[in-house]
Amino acid sequence: xxxxxxxxxxxxxxxxxxxxxxxxxxxxxxxxxxxxxxxxxxxxxxxxxxxxxxxxxxxxxxxxxxxxxxxxxxxxxxxxxxxxxxxxxxxxxxxxxxxxxxxxxxxxxxxxxxxxxxxxxxxxxxxxxxxxxxxxx
Numbered sequence: 001x002x003x004x005x006x007x008x009x010x011x012x013x014x015x016x017x018x019x020x021x022x023x024x025x026x027x028x029x030x031x032x033x034x035x036x037x038x039x040x041x042x043x044x045x046x047x048x049x050x051x052x053x054x055x056x057x058x059x060x061x062x063x064x065x066x067x068x069x070x071x072x073x074x075x076x077x078x079x080x081x082x083x084x085x086x087x088x089x090x091x092x093x094x095x096x097x098x099x100x101x102x103x104x105x106x107x108x109x110x111x112x113x114x115x116x117x118x119x120x121x122x123x124x125x126x127x128x129x130x131x132x133x134x135x136x137x
Contacts, residue, residue: 033079 023029055063084094098105 033075 023032052067081094084097088097090096092100095106098109
């Protein structure tokens with residue numbers, strides 16, 4: 001009896017859904033990125049806002065293009081990752097897809113993320129130490 005419950009039966013006439021339609025115009029392409037835009041905006045924290053204000057105060061509008069580029073790249077990245085997770089036919093994770101590209105790609109991504117993460121934290125700690133040194137004398 002347990003073996004019968006473990007088997008998955010497909011109903012007669014079952015048709016696999018094709019997923020979301022492919023955008024046909026520029027507006028529908030931008031509209032399909034809507035959830036990605038919302039998710040990217042939730043990633044913006046107080047530190048991002050302070051560093052953006054400081055950069056704007058120091059450099060004026062010369063860095064405005066990088067803000068636009070980062071927001072667009074973040075929206076596209078989040079949208080691609082979400083669609084990959086939802087619509088892949090192999091039901092694999094993102095790491096599983098990276099393994100299909102090359103077996104050494106996931107470890108390379110891991111090492112790169114660790115190096116970049118430690119570098120960022122090092123500079124944040126150095127900046128916090130310098131600020132604390134100035135505050136306390």
